[in-house]
Amino acid sequence: MDPFMGSGTTAIEAVRYANSVHGVEVDPYARLIASVATQKYSEDEIGKISFLVSEIGRAFEHQSLYDDLKPRLANIEYWFGDENFSDLLKLKSAIFELTDEGKVREFLLAAFGDIIRACSKAERQSLKPYISKKYEKKPKRVLDEFLRIASKYIDAVSESQKHKSDGIVWEGFDATNFDVSTSVDLAITSPPYINAMDYTRCIKLESAWIGTADDDAIKTVRNAQLGERVRRNREVREDFVYSISRQHLGELETIDEARFKTAVVFFDDMRRNMEAVFRALRPGGFYYIIIGNSRIRGVDVPTHQVIAEIAGQLGYKWDKYFLYRIRDHRTSIPRGDRGGKIEFEHALGLMKP
Numbered sequence: 571m572d573p574f575m576g577s578g579t580t581a582i583e584a585v586r587y588a589n590s591v592h593g594v595e596v597d598p599y600a601r602l603i604a605s606v607a608t609q610k611y612s613e614d615e616i617g618k619i620s621f622l623v624s625e626i627g628r629a630f631e632h633q634s635l636y637d638d639l640k641p642r643l644a645n646i647e648y649w650f651g652d653e654n655f656s657d658l659l660k661l662k663s664a665i666f667e668l669t670d671e672g673k674v675r676e677f678l679l680a681a682f683g684d685i686i687r688a689c690s691k692a693e694r695q696s697l698k699p700y701i702s703k704k705y706e707k708k709p710k711r712v713l714d715e716f717l718r719i720a721s722k723y724i725d726a727v728s729e730s731q732k733h734k735s736d737g738i739v740w741e742g743f744d745a746t747n748f749d750v751s752t753s754v755d756l757a758i759t760s761p762p763y764i765n766a767m768d769y770t771r772c773i774k775l776e777s778a779w780i781g782t783a784d785d786d787a788i789k790t791v792r793n794a795q796l797g798e799r800v801r802r803n804r805e806v807r808e809d810f811v812y813s814i815s816r817q818h819l820g821e822l823e824t825i826d827e828a829r830f831k832t833a834v835v836f837f838d839d840m841r842r843n844m845e846a847v848f849r850a851l852r853p854g855g856f857y858y859i860i861i862g863n864s865r866i867r868g869v870d871v872p873t874h875q876v877i878a879e880i881a882g883q884l885g886y887k888w889d890k891y892f893l894y895r896i897r898d899h900r901t902s903i904p905r906g907d908r909g910g911k912i913e914f915e916h917a918l919g920l921m922k923p
């Protein structure tokens with residue numbers, strides 16, 4: 571189980587070996603990618619998908635546009651040239667015309683979502699959509715890019731019949747409050763960071779196009795993100811989470827009370843998450859949490875330490891602990907001056923006795 575599933579990195583490995591794979595994730599676009607990447611596709615389904623992809627290519631020029639499929643996000647046109655905007659709508663119209671709700675449509679929508687950034691004017695390098703004024707980017711052509719990505723996806727699922735389990739059993743949307751249908755042996759996750767860059771905004775163009783997001787939906791998902799500043803207004807009991815946080819980052823409370831509060835709420839949310847995972851685990855089961863530290867207003871926040879102490883209070887025992895220096899920062903989330911560069915990742919191996 572991964573209770574912060576994201577786009578499914580852990581699940582993609584897990585479906586090969588585990589009897590069942592469980593997940594919790596609040597972001598609908600991430601859920602779509604994770605589902606498509608872990609489901610089993612039969613030969614028939616793969617054949618049907620391949621046929622539909624070539625059909626889309628063949629009839630693209632004459633495809634009609636459905637206005638009600640346009641993304642409902644303010645200023646979305648800003649991010650695209652006219653031709654690509656219209657071609658994206660054409661492609662989405664074709665997908666909805668040719669498929670019913672279900673696996674095949676999900677597959678095509680995931681591939682569609684994957685081409686959005688490349689076909690937009692937004693930089694590839696920055697995670698958050700951003701249009702450079704200095705260097706003009708040449709957006710990819712919609713149909714070509716779709717055909718390329720779809721064929722990559724088809725290759726990727728061609729072996730999925732061999733997997734031990736079929737897709738993810740979704741156990742809920744909120745990692746701080748869920749119950750599972752069956753007890754699990756192992757949970758592993760990398761939770762969000764305090765004050766991290768806002769994931770929801772990073773994927774807003776994709777979410778808007780695949781139809782899971784308008785301005786309101788994006789706000790709802792953002793407000794659910796652990797570590798988001800907006801959550802600091804949540805009431806937190808003055809209990810051990812508070813005193814452990816204060817012990818490790820008391821200095822921050824004097825420098826910047828609001829950011830201290832954001833951190834406390836983050837740790838309180840992690841407490842709830844660890845409680846939910848504790849309930850989900852069978853006795854003797856493990857919870858591995860991979861997390862980096864943060865620096866907030868010049869104060870080092872030993873996130874792993876605080877989480878470890880909270881886990882101890884909840885009844886977890888140690889299995890293992892290790893850390894490693896992050897060698898490749900290309901895939902890590904840039905956080906400007908907000909969180910500091912993450913140098914180490916810590917793996918906390920907890921066990922439910």
Ligand SMILES: C[S@@+](CC[C@H](N)C(=O)[O-])C[C@H]1O[C@@H](n2cnc3c(N)ncnc32)[C@H](O)[C@@H]1O
Pocket residue numbers: 573574575576577578579580594595596597600743744745746759760761762763769794795796
């Ligand atoms: C660090 S990412 C996980 C990355 C994942 N390992 C992957 O490979 O994609 C954290 C994920 O937690 C999700 N998340 C944040 N707050 C959440 C909450 N309260 N409930 C459920 N999911 C949440 C975010 O949407 C994000 O996808």
